Amino acid sequence: MKLPALLLALAHLHGVLGLWPLPRSLQTGSSALKLASNFDIHVNIAHAPSDLGSAIARTKSFLKNDKLGRLVVGRGTLDSNVVQRAGSLRTLELSLAPGSPVRSITDEARLPIGTRSEEYALHIPADGFTATLTANSTLGLLRGLTTFEQLWYEASGQVYTMETPVSISDSPAYPFRGFMLDTSRNFFPVSDIQRTLDAMSWVKMSQFHWHVTDSQSFPLEVPGFTELASKGAYASSMVYSPQDVQDIVAYAGARGIDVMIEIDTPGHTAIISAAHPEHIACAEASPWTTFANEPPPGQLRLASPATTNFTADLLASVARMFPSSLMSTGGDELNTECYVQDPETQADLKASGRTLEQALDVFTRTTHAAIRAEGKTPAVWEEMVLEHNVTLGNDTVVMVWISSANAAAVAAKNFRIVHGPSDFFYLDCGAGEWVGDDVANSWCDPFKTWQKSYTFDPQANISASQAHLVLGGEQLLWTEQSGPENLDSIVWPRAASSTEVFWSGPGGNSTTALPRLHDLAFRMRQRGVKAIPLQPLWCALREGQCNINS
Amino acid sequence: MKLPALLLALAHLHGVLGLWPLPRSLQTGSSALKLASNFDIHVNIAHAPSDLGSAIARTKSFLKNDKLGRLVVGRGTLDSNVVQRAGSLRTLELSLAPGSPVRSITDEARLPIGTRSEEYALHIPADGFTATLTANSTLGLLRGLTTFEQLWYEASGQVYTMETPVSISDSPAYPFRGFMLDTSRNFFPVSDIQRTLDAMSWVKMSQFHWHVTDSQSFPLEVPGFTELASKGAYASSMVYSPQDVQDIVAYAGARGIDVMIEIDTPGHTAIISAAHPEHIACAEASPWTTFANEPPPGQLRLASPATTNFTADLLASVARMFPSSLMSTGGDELNTECYVQDPETQADLKASGRTLEQALDVFTRTTHAAIRAEGKTPAVWEEMVLEHNVTLGNDTVVMVWISSANAAAVAAKNFRIVHGPSDFFYLDCGAGEWVGDDVANSWCDPFKTWQKSYTFDPQANISASQAHLVLGGEQLLWTEQSGPENLDSIVWPRAASSTEVFWSGPGGNSTTALPRLHDLAFRMRQRGVKAIPLQPLWCALREGQCNINS
Structure with missing residues (x-):
């Protein structure tokens, strides 16, 4: 034979x-x-x-x-x-x-x-x-x-x-191998999140970063703050109840995945004004382009003691819903003009004798203390470290998103890092611009191919002495143009790319990796996750024959 | 009140x-x-x-x-x-x-x-x-x-x-409002095609252009030529039987859609070699980059009388499966080096005393005569008119794909035109390159947004006296990186863009059109077609508020 x-x-x-x-x-x-x-x-x-x-x-x-x-x-x-x-x-x-x-x-x-x-x-x-x-x-x-x-x-x-x-x-090269989903700009039923957790577990991801709320909608029912979802969710059918949260964290946990919840503050909170207009600055301000990177504008009145306490209590209540030791308080894209033009904030600053930056420091210290009291270690977006001068515990996890180049600056400040750079890991890029009257392409063009993500080096420009600060990274889906309709197809198998970088270590060759990724995509499909084909089936069945250098 | x-x-x-x-x-x-x-x-x-x-x-x-x-x-x-x-x-x-x-x-x-x-x-x-x-x-x-x-x-x-x-x-501005699907590079079950026909009918599309075969697979069971599918389909489960074809054309017809089948010839036919190696030149040639734009290389031996007759008989048999009066014989991307290096073709040319171009003319006249005998008017890709000098009936429909700029040259030759330009209507662009070892972006970057397609002018650079030649146009899905998993999400609602251009006429304003397109996408979803969100729901519920100039 x-x-x-x-x-x-x-x-x-x-x-x-x-x-x-x-x-x-x-x-x-x-x-x-x-x-x-x-x-x-x-x-x-x-x-x-x-x-x-x-x-x-x-x-x-x-x-x-x-x-x-x-x-x-x-x-x-x-x-x-x-x-x-x-x-x-x-x-x-x-x-x-x-x-x-x-x-x-x-x-x-x-x-x-x-x-x-x-x-x-x-x-x-x-x-x-x-x-x-x-x-x-x-x-x-x-x-x-x-x-x-x-x-x-x-x-x-x-x-x-x-x-x-x-x-x-x-054993994994890095402990944090994540995927972030934004459930505020468009809503995803629990079953979509569970299916995503399944797929994550199949590639040994360890961390689901749930960007649950943002300025567009507040789909989380928080004990003691139920008005936020009842007035701020897109619809009563588009709310995650405490039971839904329990189901999701249990489903994740059983699959080896920790759920890091994020309540983005003090920006990205406009929808809170639906229930609590007193806590939100510039919710009605126009044009929105002056006051926010995306509509609707509106940010927590961070200089207000009442708003600070409200936020701390809200975060503490959310913290009690989630068993993880990590919790993100956000902190990206703070718009200062919003506060300059908000009379209440200006009055609060005057009363306290603080600058906006000093008020932000008080706000952050207060809210972080609140979640630490619930056993959480805070995570923040990079601006909190690179653009503002807030007091952060030295165990704080900093998520780099604006550019991969910024990780080095975060490391230089001795904070732990999660890589989520838009130039490598943003799954939404390259599919056009969602703004209604702007026919340009997406701000973070081009599309981030799996091959591009695969070239990511977690230690690039980070000194050997700071290498231990890198916890890992995540691919991210911001959902301006995503919903349940394209969740699987925009994420899989692409998001498996980074998890190989963070589990197996960087430096892999995407040409020789491709057949394995085909294999993974086929298994995903057979298990109910609609991973897309990366090549004609003819190529998938003939390793290397669709290479330019074959 | x-x-x-x-x-x-x-x-x-x-x-x-x-x-x-x-x-x-x-x-x-x-x-x-x-x-x-x-x-x-x-x-x-x-x-x-x-x-x-x-x-x-x-x-x-x-x-x-x-x-x-x-x-x-x-x-x-x-x-x-x-x-x-x-x-x-x-x-x-x-x-x-x-x-x-x-x-x-x-x-x-x-x-x-x-x-x-x-x-x-x-x-x-x-x-x-x-x-x-x-x-x-x-x-x-x-x-x-x-x-x-x-x-x-x-x-x-x-x-x-x-x-x-x-x-x-x-009433429609143009009669040809189409969508093209490639079912060769990756296969789509009949139910996917029928769901696509449903969505097409909801936006008054009139023409399904079915690019059924290509070099990668031959999924069509043709009476008298069943060996092509039995040896050239990806799997026995990935074949369209004559009954499937009847079901598809009946489903389309009842929804006001005519099905134009395409058997791409003489290029894009490598897989025919699985059943008939005698008819295919350079099927084993290497490197493929010399002999084809995509692997696998292999083209019909157009200078061979036997191959020409085989092709004519095949096309006639396919023609009898489809009730439309239109049928495409393809004709794109003919690779001449393949024939230069094919001893059989060189011998055939020598025997007949013809140049390759003359042989192509004979081949095309013969195959077109065969489908005309079955009542079909031929459609061809633009190269048959712009890069080759073949004899075509003056009722031949020419499909422009390489660039929108080429329509003018086709009109100048007095042929009827279907617009399918890659720079406006290719739905696959912008999602990375599928070649196994090429980490570049897609050849036709960037992603063609619906807004871009919406700006298309069917009469651009075409003289008033040739205006009547424009039949309309189509958006196209080449499926190197598509399958049933992302068919809906990559096509809808984007492909509705061109049908408004060709029904309502060009010159529409995408900013004011957007709310109607949201409405359409919502109806599609409720009817089972997974059209993606174009904006956060917050924006979809608030016309104009997510415009930059609001």
Whole structure:
């Protein structure tokens, strides 16, 4: 049987192994192995948490239902002869390293960023003897299960791999591997967010950054502040209730994802004026272009003690809805002209004898103290560090968005960094301008291809002594022109690009990565996430043949 | 009751009437009118065709299920008082002008381009007396029903309009208002095509240009040539059977849409080599960049009499599958180097004593004769006229794609024109490059916004004496990076832009058109087509407030 051996060799040369992100250490062989019809996953852990059981059930379901034919001509049907004679894997055994605390996936995923254990080791022998997955935490086991799912293909009714033995020792390069969704400019039902969390978990993302409110709508029902959503949501059907939030954070936690909520302040808050006009400056100001980067204008009266207390109480109440230790208070795009022209703010400043910057400092210290009292570490957008001089705890996380070049300045101030630069990671760019009478292209043209995101270097221009400050990064979807209609198609598989940078480390080659990304996109589709094709199917089935330098 | 009157006035000033495309003649009043609970549509036509009955049933279903709240703050709930007291419309009466032939919508839609009757007149009185829709054809009645559907909103359980009396006299500026879909680079199930036809009909498109095959795959089962699909489709599940074709053309016809099939020749045919390697030059040639604009290379051996006859027979068989009087034989991007390096072609040229251009002329005359024998008028891409010197019947339709500037040169040669210029109408541009190792942006950057398409002038640089040559135009989706996953979101509502240009005429103002386009996108979503948001909902509910010059 010469042919199968040749095919095997080709398959291996072509590197069709569909892992994403790539493990940090990976050895594969060239032996076929199939899953036994009675394949099962055993857990050698006393009192294993229930969310680990659920994760195992999902893995078994994916192994059964992915039904992914290898992305080669013939979709792997030529493997069948070899697979028929191959060994059968009956068991994957999961265990924790001795002495590891038996915590739920959910609890581990919500530990402070940087202290979660995600490493794991996976070994699949070529002979079909028991495969083993070990980790120091159930979260690590979840990451390993996610890897295990990506090893298998189906042809002629057999679930198999052509690359055993497989030895993987894996851990993330950076702990913060995120995706940000804006649910204020356009609304997304809970089911859309849960589907997104599913896809995030399949690529080992760790952090959902939920930009829940903005100037356009206030879709979050906050205990004690229910008027904000009842008057500020787009519709009563477009509100996240406390139960919805519980469902989302539970869904995320079980999938190894922590939810960092953001209530953007003091800018990006115009819609609060619907319920509390007394707290918002320049809500009716015109033209909006003078008072905000986007309509509607309107910002919290940061110099007002009443507004400051209101904001602190609101943030504290939101903080109590979310189990994460991180919470973003925003802080981007503060418009000073809004305050210059607001008589109340001017009166407040005069009464206190403070400058606007001094008032902003008081406002920020007060609101941060409020969420710290609830156990949160604040995250802020870069302007709070680079354009303003507010007092921030030195554990504050700073999110860089204006330009990747700005990370160095944030690092120089010794703050921890999350990379979300518009020039690499903004998923909305390049699809035209949403302003009603401006026929120009988008402000952050061009479209950020996955290849562009893939070239991101988290340590660019950051000194070795500041390297530890980089927590990771995220791709972001601002939703001026997105809704449930294009959520999947604008995000996937593109947003998988950064998670490989932040898990596997930078420097990957997008040309050789492409076949794995195809593989991921196909699995996503089969699991219900509408990841788009990156190439004609002809190319996806013929690695390298659609390269210019082929 | 001062408030409702004020609201009414505002509503009218703001022009919320959600018609798309805009009728050529439109008068509206400011009286409210609701649909009676027993509203019905009567047909005053003896032996009315069944597809008119189906169209009426769809209209009644949309009136019931669109449930579109007006795109204003409050979604029209404040209209309720006025609507309660308004008259009720019980009947819309449809009739044909005396002497009009009673043809089905389907038959009228398949008449030769330029001879179909699409004009109609619609009158809705303010008092609730019978509304009337008259036309010279059932196709005209369909267009009028489509307009009628767009007049109504729902609030508090009432279906109503605030703008009666309505008087519309309407007819298209151009007969060819099209959309092109490439089903070769990636495959689309029949249901996706039918959903696209639905959306096309809602904006009065008349022509589906089906680029069914290309070099990547051959998904069409052609009687007598079934080996092309069985060996050249991506999978047996990715084939359009003759029954599928019948279903698609019937579905289109009933919706007033003619289907122009394209079998692109002699280039863009590499996949034919899977079944007939003898007919394809340079199928294995390398590097592909020398022999084709996209992989895989491979073109019909146009100098071979056998290949020419094969192609003529194939095209004739395809022609018999489609009732349209138009059929495209393609003709774009012919690569001459492929033939220079093909020994068989060189031998054929030598044997016949022809140059390549002369052989192309013979090939084209032969294949066009074959489809003319089946009653088809050929359509070709612009290169057949501008880059080659082939003999074409003077009724040939030429599709301009490389640049909008090229239309003038085609007109100068006295050919009929369909505008499909990449610089205005290519829906795939601006989303990155699909070539595997080229991280550049797309060749036709930037993204073509709906506003850009909307500025298209069909008569630009065309002399008055050639003006009659312009049949219309189409927006096009080449599917290197599209599949069912993003079909709706990449096409809608953008592709509605050109249909307003070609129905209502050019010169529209995109700023004032935007609210109508929002309205259309909302209706599309409620009818199951995932049209994307063009703005935050905050803006969509507040006409003009997200303009820079507001």
